[in-house]
Amino acid sequence: MSGTATLAANLPVVSTGRLGAVLRPVLWLLLALAVVEAVVVVFGIRSYYLPRPSVIASTIMATPGAYLAGLWRTFLETVLGFLAGSIFGVVMAVLFHRWQTLRELFFPLFVVSQTIPVIAFGAVVVLWFGNTLFAKAVISFYISFLPVTVNTMLGFSAVDPRQVQLMRSFGAADAQILRRLYLPAALPQLFVALKLASSLALVGAIVGEWFGDTTGLGVLLLQAMYNENVAGIWATIVVSACLGMGLYGAVSYAERRIVFWGGEQ
Amino acid sequence: MSASVSSDSLRQFSRGIAGALLLAAVWELCARGLDLPAYVLPSVSAILAGLANDAGSLLAAARFTAAESFTGYAIGCLAGMAAAVLVTMIPSARSVVIPLATAINSVPVVAYSPLVLLWFGIGMASKIVMVAIAVSFTIFLSTIAGLDRVDRKSVDLIRSFGAGRLAVLWRLRLPTALPLVIAGMRVSTVRSVIVAIVTEMLGAYGGLGWVIYQAVLQVDFVKVWAAIIVASAISLAFFGAISFVERRYVFWR
Numbered sequence: 001m002s003g004t005a006t007l008a009a010n011l012p013v014v015s016t017g018r019l020g021a022v023l024r025p026v027l028w029l030l031l032a033l034a035v036v037e038a039v040v041v042v043f044g045i046r047s048y049y050l051p052r053p054s055v056i057a058s059t060i061m062a063t064p065g066a067y068l069a070g071l072w073r074t075f076l077e078t079v080l081g082f083l084a085g086s087i088f089g090v091v092m093a094v095l096f097h098r099w100q101t102l103r104e105l106f107f108p109l110f111v112v113s114q115t116i117p118v119i120a121f122g123a124v125v126v127l128w129f130g131n132t133l134f135a136k137a138v139i140s141f142y143i144s145f146l147p148v149t150v151n152t153m154l155g156f157s158a159v160d161p162r163q164v165q166l167m168r169s170f171g172a173a174d175a176q177i178l179r180r181l182y183l184p185a186a187l188p189q190l191f192v193a194l195k196l197a198s199s200l201a202l203v204g205a206i207v208g209e210w211f212g213d214t215t216g217l218g219v220l221l222l223q224a225m226y227n228e229n230v231a232g233i234w235a236t237i238v239v240s241a242c243l244g245m246g247l248y249g250a251v252s253y254a255e256r257r258i259v260f261w262g263g264e265q
Numbered sequence: 266m267s268a269s270v271s272s273d274s275l276r277q278f279s280r281g282i283a284g285a286l287l288l289a290a291v292w293e294l295c296a297r298g299l300d301l302p303a304y305v306l307p308s309v310s311a312i313l314a315g316l317a318n319d320a321g322s323l324l325a326a327a328r329f330t331a332a333e334s335f336t337g338y339a340i341g342c343l344a345g346m347a348a349a350v351l352v353t354m355i356p357s358a359r360s361v362v363i364p365l366a367t368a369i370n371s372v373p374v375v376a377y378s379p380l381v382l383l384w385f386g387i388g389m390a391s392k393i394v395m396v397a398i399a400v401s402f403t404i405f406l407s408t409i410a411g412l413d414r415v416d417r418k419s420v421d422l423i424r425s426f427g428a429g430r431l432a433v434l435w436r437l438r439l440p441t442a443l444p445l446v447i448a449g450m451r452v453s454t455v456r457s458v459i460v461a462i463v464t465e466m467l468g469a470y471g472g473l474g475w476v477i478y479q480a481v482l483q484v485d486f487v488k489v490w491a492a493i494i495v496a497s498a499i500s501l502a503f504f505g506a507i508s509f510v511e512r513r514y515v516f517w518r
Contacts, residue, residue, distance in 0.1 A: 028361060101280070104277050104281065105283060106284050109281075109284050112497065114455060116496065116497040121493065124489065124490075127304060128305065199371050199373065203373040203374065203375050206373050206375055206376065207375055207463060210466070210467075217376075221376060221379050222379070224379065225467070230383065233380050234380070237376045237377065237380070240372060240373055240376040241368075241371075244372045245368055245372070
């Protein structure tokens with residue numbers, strides 16, 4: 001412990017700042033877990049309501065294979081649906097931007113489609129595509145594309161028409177204007193939507209698994225619920241939380257790397 | 266000017282309707298032309314007939330689900346806004362609370378639903394709690410973002426006239442935050458109905474989610490689709506109501 005303290009003291013100021021920024025949340029988390037543990041023990045809260053964090057951890061460690069397999073399966077479903085939804089969302093935004101009639105005909109339907117509880121749809125999708133990874137990815141896809149389309153269109157509409165005219169006057173083709181002007185201009189808005197879409201895609205995957213499957217985090221949740229195994233529910237929540245935060249962190253990291261100029265947020 | 270605006274929105278409206286009719290026509294043609302069985306894709310006319318047939322039970326279920334979503338939504342909005350105002354008033358709490366809220370918000374809400382069902386039973390209470398949780402985080406984060414948009418110089422100006430913390434909050438921060446808060450509220454409407462239905466599917470005494478679940482078990486897919494249509498009608502009406510409030514009261518946007 002003292003070794004890390006002296007190490008931190010020897011580092012340059014900038015680095016300790018960064019190190020501190022990483023360490024502080026972790027320390028807070030450990031402190032919070034210790035407090036919860038103490039509260040549960042001192043007040044004698046029954047594990048039916050809140051199991052001790054150490055019990056949750058040991059539940060995961062008892063059968064790490066099941067949780068890892070569930071995590072991997074749900075991760076695959078989420079990422080497949082998320083990628084398909086993002087690509088489809090951007091393509092639709094480009095099409096809607098290019099042809100106004102198309103937008104006026106179908107954009108309202110896009111919006112209405114999101115008021116349909118996808119979950120209700122889940123049973124039908126599983127029936128269509130069978131009880132496969134693909135069916136869950138389809139649900140993730142359906143739940144995640146609209147924010148991407150809406151925000152990309154918002155980003156497109158913020159482009160200064162004079163810049164378009166300038167590029168035209170230099171003889172730029174439509175595809176070039178799209179690639180060099182519209183898409184970069186929409187990137188900051190697009191990433192806001194991608195962060196939302198990543199967590200929506202995860203919800204889609206987990207709920208999709210409720211309609212019948214053998215592996216996945218959603219399955220683990222259901223099994224724990226039917227057995228009234230509260231520690232098991234918490235263990236699955238913790239694993240889902242790690243997956244959710246990991247996805248969010250990955251998209252945020254990509255955002256910082258790609259939209260390096262959007263530092264004002 | 267105003268004439269051209271209204272003819273513009275009229276064209277958009279009629280094209281929106283045309284798009285919906287086009288979709289319905291293609292759907293009907295596919296279902297009938299390919300002679301698809303009802304469990305794959307029932308025709309639009311069959312769904313409408315089913316809707317009329319089960320109107321009574323669907324309406325009762327819709328009322329159940331709507332009551333859960335509205336109550337949870339109201340609680341969630343109030344809790345989210347109160348928490349955001351509190352955090353803004355106590356600056357030292359920010360650096361802990363906001364990363365925590367962002368982290369919790371990235372956890373899929375539905376993961377909590379088995380736990381909430383075990384804690385609060387399978388009556389209405391568990392659904393209201395789930396909706397309130399889902400809504401409050403969204404509202405909290407958008408209210409914080411809105412309260413932060415205030416220009417530093419405006420705060421300094423109003424402070425120099427002798428305004429206290431509360432006056433700054435009431436006269437400057439809240440009006441500035443309102444557009445973002447209402448935008449968050451608009452997005453949350455759809456979410457609240459979805460969360461209520463998802464939780465009902467795991468266990469309930471009534472409601473659209475329960476109807477859908479039962480219909481799936483009985484392989485009655487016309488009823489599933491009819492319930493889906495009722496559910497989206499509720500979401501659309503809810504969404505429309507909040508959008509109306511937004512246009513009416515956030516007129517300066």
